[in-house]
Amino acid sequence: MKKILKNIYYTFEVGSYGLKILFDLNITLLLFDSVSFVYINKNEFDKFKNWKRLDYGKLLNGNIDITEIKEDELTSYFVKFSNDDILYIYQRIDGLEEFSQDFKIISKNMTDYNEVCKYMSEDWVEKVPLT
Numbered sequence: 001m002k003k004i005l006k007n008i009y010y011t012f013e014v015g016s017y018g019l020k021i022l023f024d025l026n027i028t029l030l031l032f033d034s035v036s037f038v039y040i041n042k043n044e045f046d047k048f049k050n051w052k053r054l055d056y057g058k059l060l061n062g063n064i065d066i067t068e069i070k071e072d073e074l075t076s077y078f079v080k081f082s083n084d085d086i087l088y089i090y091q092r093i094d095g096l097e098e099f100s101q102d103f104k105i106i107s108k109n110m111t112d113y114n115e116v117c118k119y120m121s122e123d124w125v126e127k128v129p130l131t
Contacts, residue, residue, distance in 0.1 A: 002065055003025040003026060003027060003028065003030075003065055003066065004025065004026040004062060004063065004064065004065055005023060005024070005025060005059060005064045005065055005066060005081065006024045006025065006026055006059065006062075007024040007053055007054075007059065008021065008022070008023055008024070008053070008054040008056055008059075008087070009021070009022040009024065009051040009052065009053055009054065010022070010051065010052055010054055010103070011050055011051045011052065017034035017035060017101060018034065018100070018101070019032075019034055019089065019100075019101035019102070019103065020032060020033055020034060021087075021089070021103065022045075022051060023066065023079075025065075025066075028040070028041070028042065029041070029042055029045055030066070032077070032079075032089070034101060035074055037069055037128055037130075054105075056105060058083060058085065063082070064081050064082050064083050065081070065082045066079055066080070066081060066082075066130070067080050067081065067082050068080045068127060068128075068130075069127070069128040069130060070120055070125050070126060070127050070128060071125065071126055071128055072119075072122075072124065072125045072126075073124070075090070075091050076088070076089065076090050076091070076119070076125075077089035077090075077128075078116070078119075078120040078125070080120075084107075084108055085105055085106065085107050085108075086105070086106045086113075086116055086117070086120065087103060087104075087105050087106075088103060088104055088105070088106050088116050089101060089102075089103040090102060090103070
């Protein structure tokens with residue numbers, strides 16, 4: 001059965017690796033816990049308490065799924081959707097010289113799409129298996 005993406009939720013916790021993203025799929029949940037991706041049971045989750053829903057209007061048509069996930073040694077992550085958009089997770093340095101994680105969705109019509117695709121295709125960027 002195809003895992004259709006219904007919603008995306010996120011939260012930031014205190015610390016360098018405080019970003020968490022939850023992909024609400026029609027049959028399960030896929031959690032990014034700042035360093036890895038793991039499927040979790042919907043019945044065991046805290047019902048999105050303190051999570052923000054990402055406004056991504058393209059989910060309204062109901063036929064987007066995740067086609068692949070790649071990572072660059074715990075610094076950058078790429079979640080590619082079936083519509084070719086990419087949820088790009090990256091590290092940045094704030095004014096206090098501390099690392100933090102952030103993310104954005106990159107579409108083909110955006111100026112940095114080709115740059116992100118090129119980075120995602122580098123030899124050292126590894127595919128994360130989805131089971």
